[in-house]
Amino acid sequence: MIGFRVNPARTFVALALGGPVLAGLALTLAPAFGYLPAIGGGRFNLAPWRELLAEPGFAATLRLTLVVGFAATLLSLGLAFGLLAASGARAKGRGFAFLLAPLLATPHAAMAIGLAFLIAPSGWIFRLSSPWATGFLAPPDFATVNDAAGLALILGLVLKETPFLLIVAIGALETIGADDHFRVARSLGEPRIAAWLKVVAPQLYTRMRLPIYATLAYSLSTVDMGIVLGPSHPLSLSLLSLRWFAAPDLDKIFPGAAAATLQLVVAVAAVGCWRGGEALVSTFGVSALQRGRRGGAVNALGAVLAGLGGVALALGLAALAALAVWSFAWRWTFPNAWPETWTSDNWRRGAIALTTPLGDTLLLAAASASAALVVAVAWLESDDRRGRPPPSRWIYLPLLLPQISFLFGAQSLLAWTRLDGSLTAVAWAHTLFVFPYTMLSLERSWRALDPRYARAAASLGASKGRILFRVKLPIQFRALAIALAIGVSVSFAQYLSTLFAGGGRVTTLTTEAIARASGGDRRFVAVAAFLQAAIPVLVYLWALLAPMGPRPAQR
Amino acid sequence: MKLWICALSLSLAASGAAGGARADAAWDTVLAKARGQTVYWNAWGGDERTNNFIAWAGDEMSKRYGVVVKQVKLADTGEAVARVLAEKSAGRNSDGTVDMIWINGPNFLSMKEKGLLFGPFADKLPNFAYVDTANKPSNVIDFTIPVEGMESPWRLAQFVLIENSAGVATSPRTLHDLAAWIHAHPGRFTHPDAKDFMGATFLKQALIDLAPNRERLAKPATDADFAAETAPLWAWYDSVRASFWRKGEQFPADGPTLMRLLNDGEVDFALSFDPAEAAAGVEAGRLPATVRVHTLDGGSLGNTSFVAIPYNSPHREGAMALANFLLDPATQAHAQDVRILGSYTVLDPAKLSPEQRKAFIDLPSNPALPTSADLGAVLLEPHPSWMTALAQEWRRRYAH
Numbered sequence: 001m002i003g004f005r006v007n008p009a010r011t012f013v014a015l016a017l018g019g020p021v022l023a024g025l026a027l028t029l030a031p032a033f034g035y036l037p038a039i040g041g042g043r044f045n046l047a048p049w050r051e052l053l054a055e056p057g058f059a060a061t062l063r064l065t066l067v068v069g070f071a072a073t074l075l076s077l078g079l080a081f082g083l084l085a086a087s088g089a090r091a092k093g094r095g096f097a098f099l100l101a102p103l104l105a106t107p108h109a110a111m112a113i114g115l116a117f118l119i120a121p122s123g124w125i126f127r128l129s130s131p132w133a134t135g136f137l138a139p140p141d142f143a144t145v146n147d148a149a150g151l152a153l154i155l156g157l158v159l160k161e162t163p164f165l166l167i168v169a170i171g172a173l174e175t176i177g178a179d180d181h182f183r184v185a186r187s188l189g190e191p192r193i194a195a196w197l198k199v200v201a202p203q204l205y206t207r208m209r210l211p212i213y214a215t216l217a218y219s220l221s222t223v224d225m226g227i228v229l230g231p232s233h234p235l236s237l238s239l240l241s242l243r244w245f246a247a248p249d250l251d252k253i254f255p256g257a258a259a260a261t262l263q264l265v266v267a268v269a270a271v272g273c274w275r276g277g278e279a280l281v282s283t284f285g286v287s288a289l290q291r292g293r294r295g296g297a298v299n300a301l302g303a304v305l306a307g308l309g310g311v312a313l314a315l316g317l318a319a320l321a322a323l324a325v326w327s328f329a330w331r332w333t334f335p336n337a338w339p340e341t342w343t344s345d346n347w348r349r350g351a352i353a354l355t356t357p358l359g360d361t362l363l364l365a366a367a368s369a370s371a372a373l374v375v376a377v378a379w380l381e382s383d384d385r386r387g388r389p390p391p392s393r394w395i396y397l398p399l400l401l402p403q404i405s406f407l408f409g410a411q412s413l414l415a416w417t418r419l420d421g422s423l424t425a426v427a428w429a430h431t432l433f434v435f436p437y438t439m440l441s442l443e444r445s446w447r448a449l450d451p452r453y454a455r456a457a458a459s460l461g462a463s464k465g466r467i468l469f470r471v472k473l474p475i476q477f478r479a480l481a482i483a484l485a486i487g488v489s490v491s492f493a494q495y496l497s498t499l500f501a502g503g504g505r506v507t508t509l510t511t512e513a514i515a516r517a518s519g520g521d522r523r524f525v526a527v528a529a530f531l532q533a534a535i536p537v538l539v540y541l542w543a544l545l546a547p548m549g550p551r552p553a554q555r
Numbered sequence: 556m557k558l559w560i561c562a563l564s565l566s567l568a569a570s571g572a573a574g575g576a577r578a579d580a581a582w583d584t585v586l587a588k589a590r591g592q593t594v595y596w597n598a599w600g601g602d603e604r605t606n607n608f609i610a611w612a613g614d615e616m617s618k619r620y621g622v623v624v625k626q627v628k629l630a631d632t633g634e635a636v637a638r639v640l641a642e643k644s645a646g647r648n649s650d651g652t653v654d655m656i657w658i659n660g661p662n663f664l665s666m667k668e669k670g671l672l673f674g675p676f677a678d679k680l681p682n683f684a685y686v687d688t689a690n691k692p693s694n695v696i697d698f699t700i701p702v703e704g705m706e707s708p709w710r711l712a713q714f715v716l717i718e719n720s721a722g723v724a725t726s727p728r729t730l731h732d733l734a735a736w737i738h739a740h741p742g743r744f745t746h747p748d749a750k751d752f753m754g755a756t757f758l759k760q761a762l763i764d765l766a767p768n769r770e771r772l773a774k775p776a777t778d779a780d781f782a783a784e785t786a787p788l789w790a791w792y793d794s795v796r797a798s799f800w801r802k803g804e805q806f807p808a809d810g811p812t813l814m815r816l817l818n819d820g821e822v823d824f825a826l827s828f829d830p831a832e833a834a835a836g837v838e839a840g841r842l843p844a845t846v847r848v849h850t851l852d853g854g855s856l857g858n859t860s861f862v863a864i865p866y867n868s869p870h871r872e873g874a875m876a877l878a879n880f881l882l883d884p885a886t887q888a889h890a891q892d893v894r895i896l897g898s899y900t901v902l903d904p905a906k907l908s909p910e911q912r913k914a915f916i917d918l919p920s921n922p923a924l925p926t927s928a929d930l931g932a933v934l935l936e937p938h939p940s941w942m943t944a945l946a947q948e949w950r951r952r953y954a955h
Contacts, residue, residue, distance in 0.1 A: 138821070143801060416646075505595060519808065519814070521839075522815065
């Protein structure tokens with residue numbers, strides 16, 4: 001097997017996951033330049049771009065997209081670093097992991113819906129504070145969600161991305177061993193938070209580039225959070241593209257494809273700018289550090305960020321609580337702090353209406369998370385057998401590509417192979433996004449495994465397969481469980497990929513919740529969103545509580 | 556398969572002339588083919604009661620004809636149109652994924668023009684004989700476009716205002732009165748974004764009231780006509796917009812979102828195409844008990860909801876059986892029940908037997924439900940191009 005040049009895991013990933021992404025990009029690019037023979041686009045031309053640029057409010061769309069993307073990423077990173085700087089060693093504790101678990105595992109859509117329940121003019125915060133504090137007898141007439149500046153959308157993204165960057169940072173902390181540097185900085189008289197930010201944060205940052213870029217790309221192109229929290233005027237670029245793709249006037253596919261392609265360009269350019277920003281910060285940062293001023297201001301900034309980070313985590317948990325309360329409300333009139341009438345009827349109606357979506361959601365999550373896990377293990381194991389070549393970066397490409405930029409093309413491909421609208425197609429589309437996260441989660445722990453275990457087993461005559469199944473996998477049990485749980489939560493969160501690959505025929509909790517998020521019966525939406533959040537959270541908690549796995553010596 | 560369909564359409568066409576027995580035989584063949592098929596009905600999923608009605612229809616279809624019905628819930632009917640097109644572009648001409656679409660107006664025009672529909676089939680349905688084609692003209696002329704059997708009617712819609720009587724002392728009956736109320740109560744009125752059909756409908760309703768030459772609206776909108784006919788509308792709109800909810804700078808995404816704003820107490824008005832929606836909303840705890848329904852003097856827009864079958868549906872017999880079931884007098888009476896849908900029938904009572912008529916007469920009445928007299932005259936939809944142009948012009952003027 002080793003002698004054979006073709007590596008099955010890599011070949012599978014390249015053909016089944018990489019190929020369709022590239023084909024999807026190409027099949028989106030062609031109509032962006034006017035080529036889609038089926039609707040009379042027989043010649044390449046620039047008309048789609050002219051239409052996109054002439055769209056009223058195009059400049060505002062672009063501005064909104066950029067502001068939301070950069071603001072959400074910068075804030076999330078700042079809050080995550082602030083929280084870590086202020087919490088010190090406690091961040092590594094298990095309690096912190098349990099606090100983050102619900103925020104991490106809750107899909108973006110459910111978080112967005114919960115946040116809207118919380119901060120809307122008729123939301124829980126105003127209900128709790130009216131009329132005694134605010135004087136409002138009716139909900140105030142100003143936009144706290146769907147605001148034109150995109151502030152609610154930025155907040156929603158921050159609630160999800162801060163915990164994500166936090167958990168990534170906590171994992172990366174273990175690999176840099178910055179404790180000594182930190183202690184030296186402290187001994188030189190730096191306050192604790194400033195010492196952490198000046199000494200630990202820069203080292204940590206270099207290990208977190210990929211997740212940060214993924215956060216940036218996601219924030220620039222989010223669709224599900226944008227639908228729930230973003231403005232309808234201007235629309236963000238991805239929503240403008242989606243609206244055109246779904247327009248009754250079929251010719252709108254051309255500008256839709258142009259917008260999708262522009263979304264890709266924007267994401268790539270934004271990551272480029274971010275890298276440029278890194279260089280600037282490091283130049284100025286080093287010279288500031290060399291001047292050696294003890295950082296009172298840095299310390300204060302860090303403390304503020306940590307405080308805001310705490311608020312963000314609390315808001316995230318409160319959003320989940322708002323989902324729970326609404327799911328049991330019958331009538332809940334403004335400005336009452338709590339529902340006037342409670343009922344379990346919403347759950348009874350939900351159970352009927354959501355049977356199929358729930359079943360399909362579970363099926364898709366099980367299929368994509370386990371498929372991704374098997375492929376990831378096969379990949380890492382074959383790397384082990386080839387002497388651990390450097391990690392392949394290209395498998396993380398789906399995390400950096402805006403989904404809208406290739407899903408329309410992928411849908412054309414699926415339609416051509418007659419697979420669209422099937423559960424298989426959706427499971428494949430989910431795996432596309434689940435696999436990179438599974439690898440991201442598993443890779444570090446897998447590579448950290450002391451190779452002497454395997455060598456010892458081999459010297460006792462164990463075959464490679466036996467070493468894998470009897471030594472490596474048992475030791476990695478919790479890491480595998482966590483990777484699986486992350487896969488489940490990524491699959492639960494899929495919206496756009498379900499929409500395109502499923503051709504509307506496959507409904508999941510996410511598509512149901514989003515479809516009704518704005519106009520639907522809030523009590524029903526609460527049931528769908530709560531389920532959508534609760535199941536991945538439970539799976540994730542199970543993984544956190546899973547045993548580390550028996551030591552091979554016990555056998 | 557294809558050959559058989561040709562034979563079927565031929566025999567159906569022939570039966571029109573030859574009458575009874577052969578039509579029955581042809582229809583029996585349709586039902587035989589339909590048995591065992593799964594019909595994916597692509598229907599806007601924003602209304603819980605409609606979704607429940609579709610689920611009920613599916614149960615009945617499965618019991619009676621062995622046809623499984625699955626609703627594909629759309630946020631916008633355009634999604635289904637786009638899907639059929641994507642399939643055509645992929646050369647998928649005989650096994651598409653959309654079997655039936657709840658459709659009318661611009662979406663129908665788009666599919667008809669681009670050759671994406673199967674048919675004519677509607678006039679071949681046995682129950683089509685009961686359809687009112689004389690006094691309910693929207694059953695055969697959809698937004699001024701001749702239907703020509705390419706879609707089959709199933710429910711009537713009429714534009715109504717829903718108001719919270721706790722905040723509205725006297726119902727405004729004209730646009731002038733409405734403007735006065737809006738000025739007196741800033742921030743308490745709005746309409747859905749014009750890209751949504753309910754938002755566009757509000758603009759159309761106002762246009763019909765204010766247009767200098769209403770008859771021009773029945774023809775495709777030219778630039779000159781559009782400018783002349785819409786000038787009074789924009790003047791009226793500009794006079795009130797600043798007093799809208801959010802100062803007229805933001806708009807709810809669609810009708811259901813506006814309904815939720817009404818329930819939350821953010822506004823005092825909502826708009827609907829379903830005169831029974833308010834009564835049902837109160838019943839379900841989704842609207843305050845103080846809501847009332849009315850229309851503007853001079854009549855309000857009405858149209859017919861249709862079902863159409865894409866040209867590449869592999870389950871067109873199942874879809875035809877379903878379209879026919881929707882026209883069954885008993886089904887129509889069930890749909891008109893305010894506890895179910897409350898949507899008015901597309902059938903002509905004069906064409907029904909006494910027993911069939913009785914099912915309609917026996918329906919429960921409801922004080923929250925407007926009578927036909929309350930609703931007033933039904934105004935026909937303008938040509939679809941007006942809706943598209945209105946939405947575009949509205950966006951150009953107000954949405955950036």
